[in-house]
Amino acid sequence: MGDPARDLEQWIPRLIAVWRRHRKGGKAQPQGRHPRGRFEEDDLPEGNLTHDELRVVGAGVKQLSMGLTRDRALAGARYMDDPKLLGAYLLFYWPVSYAQARSTLSELTSRPRSVMDLGSGPGPLAFAALDAGATSVLAADRSKPALELAKALALEAGEGLATREWSPEKPLPDGKYDLITMGHVVNELFNGQIAPRAQLLEKVLERVNPNGSLVVIEPALRDTSRALLQVRDALVSQGYAVRAPCLFRGNCPALIKESDWCHAERSWRMPGLVEDLARTAGLHKESLKMSYLVLAPKGEAWATPPPGxxxxxxxxxxxxxxxxxxxxxxxxxxxxxxxxxxxxxxxxxxxxxxxxxxxxxxxxxxxxxxxxxxxxxxxxxxxxxxxxxxxxxxxxxxxxxx
Ligand SMILES: C[S@@+](CC[C@H](N)C(=O)[O-])C[C@H]1O[C@@H](n2cnc3c(N)ncnc32)[C@H](O)[C@@H]1O
CATH class of the missing domain: 2.40.50.140 (Nucleic acid-binding proteins)
Structure with missing residues (x-):
């Protein structure tokens, strides 16, 4: 397993190459395997965007940020099917989700081999799992264009990745997995209702192998974090154990006061691409903030903490x-x-x-x-x-x- 920051740096030129190719409506062709042996984009910088590209993508990032984190008008909408927003997601939010996933996976006590990433989008969590040592990963989402990009990235990186169309009203893809990940998707489901989210997670947990985990990552906003904690409480009351981050086994005490919530924050080496896009879109993205849960399948006990x-x-x-x-x-x-x-x-x-x-x-x-x-x-x-x-x-x- 490599250093997460260095691994992420290696993804940046791949993200840019895949975005440029798809922007022109091109087919997925990994670098160096183009029929003519040269790309038209050979003259473009590999690791960053041109001024014009930054302007175009930055506008998409601004729109996504507004719709996903401010007025929330895009939560649950089919923004991944809009090429401009999908491109902005790929170049800005993908690296953020990847880094969040690596920092969460580093908290697992066993290394998962088989992984399913639900609500994968273009696959940041799926690739984070592969880079963290997984050997077979399935990415599932309802957006075909997002899955196309995930496949193109896999080709670009020379990684194996299976993809499947999925949405919560459909059965889950077959099989059982050491790890199932759900990144920034639960908050977009069931119109904010807690009970169906908890029921979905229960179904998902049935597909987790013994000693495996379900990792849920959500935005660190007050409302999305509190909703995740409510889902946590619903699952804990059904007997599920939380592997991380909770040491407390009762109802989450952060829910007692309306103004409280609980989220994680990690320092990270922000890639230049993310920094450039944040600046262009007028956003502040310094530390990595998220809310997360690592859940154990039914019947598994809470870990016994060290003494003291x-x-x-x-x-x-x-x-x-x-x-x-x-x-x-x-x-x-x-x-x-x-x-x-x-x-x-x-x-x-x-x-x-x-x-x-x-x-x-x-x-x-x-x-x-x-x-x-x-x-x-x-x-x-x-x-x-x-x-x-x-x-x-x-x-x-x-x-x-x-
Ligand atoms: C914010 S993106 C997260 C992508 C990726 N997992 C990440 O962490 O960066 C939310 C994803 O959930 C998917 N999604 C939203 N509603 C969905 C639904 N009802 N069924 C399946 N996928 C859904 C979207 O297509 C999108 O890819």
Whole structure:
């Protein structure tokens, strides 16, 4: 498995090449295998767009961003069938979804071989799974043009990828898989209703092999994140275990207050193409924000966490006068954790270095308001950095068969 940032960089010229070819209505032809041995686009820069191309794609990105993240008019619409919007998706959102997927897949404790990507679009999660070591991947979506692009990308990269047309009212593609991914699609289904989304995920989970996972990634918006947490609660109440990011096994405490939600944030090396398009479209895209869930198939238990008092950090650092504070969520729920700068010591100074998504173990805290305060005696240890698995306890020795 390669370095995700480097792998993503390798995808950028492929995305651009496939976009240029499809823009002209060309057939999928991998680079270097063109019948004439030369492309007309030979003179165009491989790794970035020309000024004119940026302008055209940037307008599509602006329209997509408005329709998917602002007024939401495009959520559930057939925007992938519009060549301008599909092109904008491919060049801007594809790299973002790919990076989000790599950072989520790095949290799995086992490496999936067989993968199905539902609502794949042009396949960022499917290719992320292949790059993370999967050996057979099926991408399924209702948009034929999006699947065509996924096939063209597979050809361009010399990867094997199967595709299938699918939408939730149709049966799922056959087979069982080590991993099923659903990237930014659940929020577009069933007109916002939670119960049919949860029922769909239950059906999908029936297709996950034992010890496998269903990974759901959603936009980090308040409404889409809260809706995902409601789906989570519906599944948890049916006995499903969450492998990540939750350490708390009850109803999600972020749903208690209307103004709360829970999302992840990862630092990433933003490809120049994404940076250029964000600037052209007038968007800010610095860190990688998403909401996600890794779910276990029915009957599998929640992982036993390592011992001690554990919390996942679920906010950015909330600065106060002379102190640092985070919201954190652990096996006992969601609380505030705070420490005065004057109490910094050898054993607790990591508290000033931790970030959203990290899982920490702490000792010697005191009850304070709605949370706990760290003291000079407190210890802080990072059990898993954001995007890394919280390893379960090894099985007790001497309990093997025989
Ligand atoms: C925002 S895109 C996500 C693409 C890709 N999974 C990603 O994470 O970047 C949402 C995808 O869901 C698909 N989709 C939306 N509604 C759908 C439906 N009812 N049935 C099947 N696919 C659907 C769209 O065609 C689109 O490809």
């Amino acid at each position: 008092t554990l919390f996942r950090i679920v906010s950015e650092p909330l600065e106060g006068k002379g102190r640092r504070r985070f919201m954190a969520c652990g096996p006992d729920g969601r609380i505030g954790l705070a420490m005065q700068e004057k109490h910094e010591s050898e054993t607790n100074r990591l508290f000033f270095k931790i970030a959203r998504g990290d899982v920490i173990r702490i000792t010697d805290t005191e009850e304070r308001g709605d949370g706990r305060a760290l003291t000079e005696k407190s210890t802080v240890e990072v059990v898993a950095s954001a995007g890394r698995p919280v390893l379960p306890l090894p099985a007790p020795a001497g309990r093997g068969p025989g």
